[in-house]
Amino acid sequence: MTDLNSDIFKHIDPERRGTTSEEVISQLREMIHRGDLRPGDRLPPERDLAKMLGVSRPTLRAGIRSLAAVGVLQSRQGAGTFVVKADGPPSLDSSPLRLMASLHGFTSAEMFEARQALEMAVAGLAAERATGDQMATMAEEVAGMFASLDDPEQFLVHDVRFHQTVAAASGNRILTSLMNMVATILFDTRIKTVKRATDLKESAEMHRHVYRAIREHDPEAARHAMSAHLSKAQRAWESEVEVPEGSAPDNSNGNGNGLAP
Amino acid sequence: MTDLNSDIFKHIDPERRGTTSEEVISQLREMIHRGDLRPGDRLPPERDLAKMLGVSRPTLRAGIRSLAAVGVLQSRQGAGTFVVKADGPPSLDSSPLRLMASLHGFTSAEMFEARQALEMAVAGLAAERATGDQMATMAEEVAGMFASLDDPEQFLVHDVRFHQTVAAASGNRILTSLMNMVATILFDTRIKTVKRATDLKESAEMHRHVYRAIREHDPEAARHAMSAHLSKAQRAWESEVEVPEGSAPDNSNGNGNGLAP
DNA sequence: CTGTTCAAATCGGTCATACCACTTATCCTG
DNA sequence: CAGGATAAGTGGTATGACCGATTTGAACAG
Numbered sequence: 001m002t003d004l005n006s007d008i009f010k011h012i013d014p015e016r017r018g019t020t021s022e023e024v025i026s027q028l029r030e031m032i033h034r035g036d037l038r039p040g041d042r043l044p045p046e047r048d049l050a051k052m053l054g055v056s057r058p059t060l061r062a063g064i065r066s067l068a069a070v071g072v073l074q075s076r077q078g079a080g081t082f083v084v085k086a087d088g089p090p091s092l093d094s095s096p097l098r099l100m101a102s103l104h105g106f107t108s109a110e111m112f113e114a115r116q117a118l119e120m121a122v123a124g125l126a127a128e129r130a131t132g133d134q135m136a137t138m139a140e141e142v143a144g145m146f147a148s149l150d151d152p153e154q155f156l157v158h159d160v161r162f163h164q165t166v167a168a169a170s171g172n173r174i175l176t177s178l179m180n181m182v183a184t185i186l187f188d189t190r191i192k193t194v195k196r197a198t199d200l201k202e203s204a205e206m207h208r209h210v211y212r213a214i215r216e217h218d219p220e221a222a223r224h225a226m227s228a229h230l231s232k233a234q235r236a237w238e239s240e241v242e243v244p245e246g247s248a249p250d251n252s253n254g255n256g257n258g259l260a261p
Numbered sequence: 262m263t264d265l266n267s268d269i270f271k272h273i274d275p276e277r278r279g280t281t282s283e284e285v286i287s288q289l290r291e292m293i294h295r296g297d298l299r300p301g302d303r304l305p306p307e308r309d310l311a312k313m314l315g316v317s318r319p320t321l322r323a324g325i326r327s328l329a330a331v332g333v334l335q336s337r338q339g340a341g342t343f344v345v346k347a348d349g350p351p352s353l354d355s356s357p358l359r360l361m362a363s364l365h366g367f368t369s370a371e372m373f374e375a376r377q378a379l380e381m382a383v384a385g386l387a388a389e390r391a392t393g394d395q396m397a398t399m400a401e402e403v404a405g406m407f408a409s410l411d412d413p414e415q416f417l418v419h420d421v422r423f424h425q426t427v428a429a430a431s432g433n434r435i436l437t438s439l440m441n442m443v444a445t446i447l448f449d450t451r452i453k454t455v456k457r458a459t460d461l462k463e464s465a466e467m468h469r470h471v472y473r474a475i476r477e478h479d480p481e482a483a484r485h486a487m488s489a490h491l492s493k494a495q496r497a498w499e500s501e502v503e504v505p506e507g508s509a510p511d512n513s514n515g516n517g518n519g520l521a522p
Numbered sequence: 523c524t525g526t527t528c529a530a531a532t533c534g535g536t537c538a539t540a541c542c543a544c545t546t547a548t549c550c551t552g
Numbered sequence: 553c554a555g556g557a558t559a560a561g562t563g564g565t566a567t568g569a570c571c572g573a574t575t576t577g578a579a580c581a582g
Contacts, residue, residue: 069330070357078574096331121378339545
């Protein structure tokens, strides 16, 4: 672990603009940008760090909490505060997007469209760059789908893993993160409707088309196959959530994702 | 404004899982999802709200700060805490992505690629849906670029506005937000290199190609024109940031965006 | 000597209280 | 009636304390 006992923490100038906690956030951010704080590093105890920065503990905690809210830091009671480790695909928190969907009244159509755009992009890139192992994993997941045609929940597991593998094969972690961010929100509703899913066989078939296009290193075919798959999935979803008869109107739409169909 | 004096605030059960502040966050989020809190609404004073929820003020403030960090709430000293208003294109905070770029060592190539994928998507959608007003705005910005060939900074203003107009014309606020999120990070470096930009005329020309494709409602042409434009921009940027001779290696890369060229 | 157990130290989570800084609205003054 | 002084309201910060979860290491049993 990086040695944090050195004097890389500097006192905060009381004569500045903005609030003190904002300055704390800036300090911590700069330390991350400079590389003083690396993924997995543990921050000094709050009491010590507060003294180093020359602020009170509540103010320091406010800064830490802000960075924790965006997924950069993680506090564990009794253990300490850590810089989030960078193993595996980095993930952006989807709750901001979910809340913004509620605030702005995003429609599920917009959400599907955004997902489709992102998935098409990663599918095209995956067709150019997928390694043998990644393609093998995709094939396994497709096989898993065909083997789970009578188990919708298990089918969904393979479905999600397939898409994540494609995203990873794109080699672009930013697009992967954004895609996961959008897909996570839609996933919550899929898991509720998947039990009544009817055409799993067709879905598996379309996933296979995507896989074959990627295997053949044909970006355009991969994009189109993915696009067709998601368009089909969207239509299926829309037919699933057809307004039930006589549902009394209330503030809650019941699907819990803040999306209007 | 929505009446918040009613008893929509419920006490928090001390016997729960997770921390108290997490429960506060959940409470506030649900209130937003349910529509009890609408954009622009002002929350009750912290002292009152803390009593309503049955928690202490610091704990409540922790929850508020978490939601403020992701751009859902905004506190103004002396005024109050508000739900962010939803006018204009909703914007996701780009700092999480910027920090993640530092933590995971994202390359600028990945960033450009992600932006290119998003811009191509919105350009294609814009070609299908752009209104007359939006196309007029695009034309104005293109004209502004040609009029600012000798003023790089002014040119950049028109450049950014053009892309934002295209995004808005896509009709998909989610893709627009994601695109802005990525573009914001790249913008910081562009404003530093733009002074030495040489081929502004060619850039303006390529923007015009994008505009004409959108005007002709030709999604594929729009996508290709946008792709060509951004590929050119990326190559130009890469040639600008060629490592200067004899620059001593230090922790800070100097471009301040946490990206490795 | 090895492995387990348990207790003390560590550290984040919460609470209570007080004071400060800024904003807003009211009221007084000219 | 207009404008500025004033007071109430509200978020920001600080201090101090206690609680509960986690970690760690020493004491103990094998």
